[in-house]
Amino acid sequence: xxxxxxxxxxxxxxxxxxxxxxxxxxxxxxxxxxxxxxxxxxxxxxxxxxxxxxxxxxxxxxxxxxxxxxxxxxxxxxxxxxxxxxxxxxxxxxxxxxxxxxxxxxxxxxxxxxxxxxxxxxxxxxxxxxx
Numbered sequence: 001x002x003x004x005x006x007x008x009x010x011x012x013x014x015x016x017x018x019x020x021x022x023x024x025x026x027x028x029x030x031x032x033x034x035x036x037x038x039x040x041x042x043x044x045x046x047x048x049x050x051x052x053x054x055x056x057x058x059x060x061x062x063x064x065x066x067x068x069x070x071x072x073x074x075x076x077x078x079x080x081x082x083x084x085x086x087x088x089x090x091x092x093x094x095x096x097x098x099x100x101x102x103x104x105x106x107x108x109x110x111x112x113x114x115x116x117x118x119x120x121x122x123x124x125x126x127x128x129x130x131x
């Protein structure tokens with residue numbers, strides 16, 4: 001009886017996040033999870049009446065602000081990356097059309113420059129031979 005594989009590899013349905021966005025997201029997840037743990041400790045310390053309750057509650061408030069900031073950082077980093085590097089092209093995307101037009105213009109300029117240089121070399125050779 002043939003063995004079935006443990007898993008079947010499938011193509012990714014979503015594109016991988018850009019590195020800066022992924023770094024910000026990992027940072028946000030770590031900060032948020034630490035904030036949740038800290039809030040839980042503050043809550044339990046409050047229930048037990050520990051002296052640690054008040055400092056933990058204060059630091060939990062500060063950590064909540066930092067966690068909110070880190071989540072906003074993910075969003076801002078993603079927006080900045082999209083603005084700097086363009087959107088993911090889909091067939092209806094205007095970015096793709098603009099890139100294609102710019103590429104055509106650069107190619108035409110290079111071809112024209114090459115042709116002009118070729119004509120100059122050819123003319124220069126004729127002038128020297130006739131002089």
